[in-house]
Amino acid sequence: INLTFGPESEVSHAGALGFTDARILLFPVKSMKGVFAYITCPQVLKRFEEEAIFGNERGVTLRGVYVEPEFRVYRESINEESKNLFKEDEEFFFEDERGEKDSFLIFEDESERQLHPFIYSILRGDYEKNGIFKAKFPSVILLLGYPGGGKSSFCKEFIYDYCNGRTNLDKDVYFLELRRLSYKQELINSPLEVIKKELEELAGVKIGNFKNSILILDGLDELSMKERIAGDDIDRFVEEIVSTIERKELNMKVVITSRYGYVNIKRLCDRYKNNLLILELRGLSKNKQIEWIEKYSVFYPEKRDYITKLEKVWSNKNRFRYIIELLSQPVLLYMVISANIDIENESLKRSSIYEGLSQFVIERKWESIKEHYNLKGLKPEILSEVLQEIAFLIFKSDFEYAHKKEILRLDSVKEFYEKLGIDIKLKENITEMSNLLKGLLISFYFREVEKSDKDEFDEGKENFAIEFFHKSLQEYMTAKYIYKKMSELIEKVKRGKYSKTDEEAMNIIWELFSHKPISEEIRGYLREIIEEKDLEERKELAERLKKLFPILLEIDFVVKPDELESQKFPLYRPFYTFRNFWIFAKMLTSEISYTEELTSELKERFADFIRYVQSGSKTFISMIPLNGEELKETNLRGVNLFRAKLFGTNTNLSGTIFFGAYLYQADLSEANLPSAELKGANLYRAKLDKADLSEAKLYEASLLEARL
Secondary structure (H helix, E strand, O other): OHHHHOOOOOOOOOOOOOOOOOOOOOEEEEOOOOOEEEEOOHHHHHHHHOOEHHHOOOOOEHHHHOOOOEEEEEHHHEOHHHHHHEEEOOOOOOOOOOOOOOOEEEEOOHHHOEHHHHHHHHHHOOOOOHHHEOOOOOOEEEEEEOOOOOHHHHHHHHHHHHHOOOOOOOOOEEEEEHHHOOOOHHHHHOHHHHHHHHHHHHHOOOOOOHHHOEEEEEOHHHHHHHHOOOHHHHHHHHHHHHHHHHHOOOOOEEEEEEEOOOOOHHHHHHHHOOOEEEEEEOOOOHHHHHHHHHHHOOOOHHHHHHHHHHHHHHOOOOOOHHHHHHHOOHHHHHHHHHOOOOOOOOOOOHHHHHHHHHHHHHHHHHHHHHOOOOOOOOOOHHHHHHHHHHHHHHHHOOOOOEEHHHHHOOHHHHHHHHHOOOOOOOHHHHHHHHHHHHHHHHHOOEEEEEOOOOOOOOHHHOOEEEEEOOHHHHHHHHHHHHHHHHHHHHOEOHHHOEOOOHHHHHHHHHHHHOOOOOOHHHHHHHHHHHHOOOHHHHHHHHHHHHHHHHHHHHOOOOOOHHHHHHOOOOOOHHHHHHHHHHHHHHHHOOOOOOOOOOOHHHHHHHHHHHHHHOOOOOOOOOOOEOOOOEOOOOEOOOOEOOOOEOOOOOOEOOOOEOOOOEOOOOEOOOOEOOOOEOOOOEOOOOEOOOOEOOOOEOOOOEOOOOEO
16 A cells, blocks of 8 residues: 555655556447447547557557558469569568468569558458459458467557548448357358347347448467467368358458468468458568567657667678568567667577567666665566466466466465565455556556456456567476577476486476467477577477377377366366477487387377377467478378478488378478378378488379478
């Protein structure tokens, strides 16, 4: 109370709590369905959009720094005779998630590249050059992008433009964050019906013109991750939307946003090329980055010198290519500049940006806490530990957020309070703890969200929860937490013994890896974090995991059987654990084989795990690394090894059975494949250069475009 409102008797400091005007976004009105419905208007939406982003102290708003995004078009969506109007995007270097560097093309004419006017004209049906696309009047637009690339910002700007009459659209527009949906078979079989019901529940009114409306569906990737939906089902979700509109001849338009890698765009385009247009949100070009900095400098004039730094970086594109890729993402550009990160540092990575940002905010918040607490013996790193554990709590949750009471029970949070001298057992300290936690979370770009209707957490009847404002920061913090906990496996006590027994080590592995598949983004951050670690530390950790691997196989990766009884996805947890464990272990070093000492029985069990986690489901992952492993005569019959890493002279595949296996784009270069059974295997675009294929059986195998 004293901290919040200030002491009554002595004037040692003012109250820490400041009150501002509340902002009402939705107004309740009487409704024929239920008791009331929520309504809003363009003026209220404008005020909402002009609120400070990230709680910025100088009032930086989305509208204040929003730069009109550009787009690229999926090559297969363009008619062959019209491809002369496009070119490969030479300004950027990165490949898409499927390794197709030239999958997306950009208009030759720069005036044609602006995303908003293009999509508005497509949705109105008056785009003058619609004949250049296979889908002349597409009913569905799939908009792909990288994390932090501006997909959600595009949706917000779309709604703002619509409400202010800038789109000239004559249909009603409905916006839905797809993560609000729950995974049931009905969602895959009848997605439009489920979406309509969800919108009606949110609005509190019946929707009468749904078949003649425009849907903006944001975050297909978040739906997939939150509900653990298999990749094939996510494809079917999109397919069913397109086919329903075709079959029922609906006058409906749908825009769906997603990160890369969650839908099979080639298959979708092949099946629905006449009604589906696939676009990519282009990263910020040099001119767009400069425009963004100029807008940001209105709020922070001292940041204008970043334009000069940016010019230097772009003048040497080959040297700074990776930095240019990072700065092309608006959120990363914001974080780099706000944290004063040196963009002329050639070793800059995404993880470096988030680490620099977190350290910048930690130091700033630490100074604030010092004004009110005795921090003797405490270091700022404790804040980082708190944030990492909260990030992991959100990662493993079913709703991509965490309840405040769950956060208060975390070990790192309790330790933090105790070291500040706050007795967490006293009820009178709850308000102080909550206010301190809230201030910390706001500083680190968290935001408060309303609890999902499907969320059964009712402790204290709490209606609100906490999530990261931007998912990429949460993913980075999750990766840091995973590596920190895994490194505990090689902490030692006296006489060189590990402090964690095998049982304790496996409990840590289960807790980290059994909840859900690690996403591509977390995997990328883990790789960057691991690469920065000392090689000897990585080797020692790999050796410890190698000793634990056969023990885990013996128990089928079911470390805690009692937990399976009350879980949402009990049968998946051992496979999640295996898959995540394996990916982490293979990142540590290429010098250690985890399979070379396995018995034939355990090797078959290993093959069964590979067969399951690769059974066509992108819920687990493609591109599983098997390079450097001893897989001689292992039965991998019919296994999906899409883009699998099996390269290297130390990969022993002698006599391995790949009968009917799916090895599309797999890397088998320099691998030992003598007498391997490859009959009927799909080796389309596989890399087989310098591989030993002596006496290998390739009868009926597909070697189209394979590198031999």
